[in-house]
Amino acid sequence: MLNDLLDRNATWSDQRNRDEPGYFARLATRQTPEFFWIGCSDSRVPANVVAGLDPGEVFVHRNVANVIHSSDMNMLSALEFAVDALRIREIIVCGHYGCGGVKAATEDLPHGLADHWLEPIRRLARAYAIDLAQIDDQEARRDRLAELNVVEGVRRVAETPILQRAWKNRVSIRVHGLIYGLKDGRLRDLDCTVGPGHFNAEAAQ
Ligand code: CO
Numbered sequence: 001m002l003n004d005l006l007d008r009n010a011t012w013s014d015q016r017n018r019d020e021p022g023y024f025a026r027l028a029t030r031q032t033p034e035f036f037w038i039g040c041s042d043s044r045v046p047a048n049v050v051a052g053l054d055p056g057e058v059f060v061h062r063n064v065a066n067v068i069h070s071s072d073m074n075m076l077s078a079l080e081f082a083v084d085a086l087r088i089r090e091i092i093v094c095g096h097y098g099c100g101g102v103k104a105a106t107e108d109l110p111h112g113l114a115d116h117w118l119e120p121i122r123r124l125a126r127a128y129a130i131d132l133a134q135i136d137d138q139e140a141r142r143d144r145l146a147e148l149n150v151v152e153g154v155r156r157v158a159e160t161p162i163l164q165r166a167w168k169n170r171v172s173i174r175v176h177g178l179i180y181g182l183k184d185g186r187l188r189d190l191d192c193t194v195g196p197g198h199f200n201a202e203a204a205q
Contacts, residue, residue, distance in 0.1 A: 065101025
């Protein structure tokens, strides 16, 4: 299995270098991605592939069900590096329909450590219980919860001191919420973008 993977890598790198001589040498000198992607770890939603982007074009952080925990040092470190060092100005929180993490958060079964990780989604499901109860189909209900999780994630990224500081310093960063359809391969804008107007001057004092 691993040898197959290494063989495929060798084929890919050879092909890439033939197509664009010096490609890796150029890419190795610096990265200038335009996007920071926060998405689900699901193997069917690889950021570069679904966004049609090459290596070097998107900085990526992924976790189970793209949950934004305000004290997640892993996510915060990546976010700070993206904003301050890479000077990325477009941040994307991307969820997907058919998300196993969202499904797990709606089940009455123990999932071990994942239950701690997914707790914010359970909280969202409780907060929107009345709205969600109006959707009869279980799959559609979970997909709506996946959308709500993205909108909440955008809000949480916007409320981090990293984004608040950037907006206070008049840096023009925007945070977008997208959802990906496993069944059609399409990304949809959830129209929950927040930008510099989201700077909370009172909270920052
Ligand atoms: Co998922």
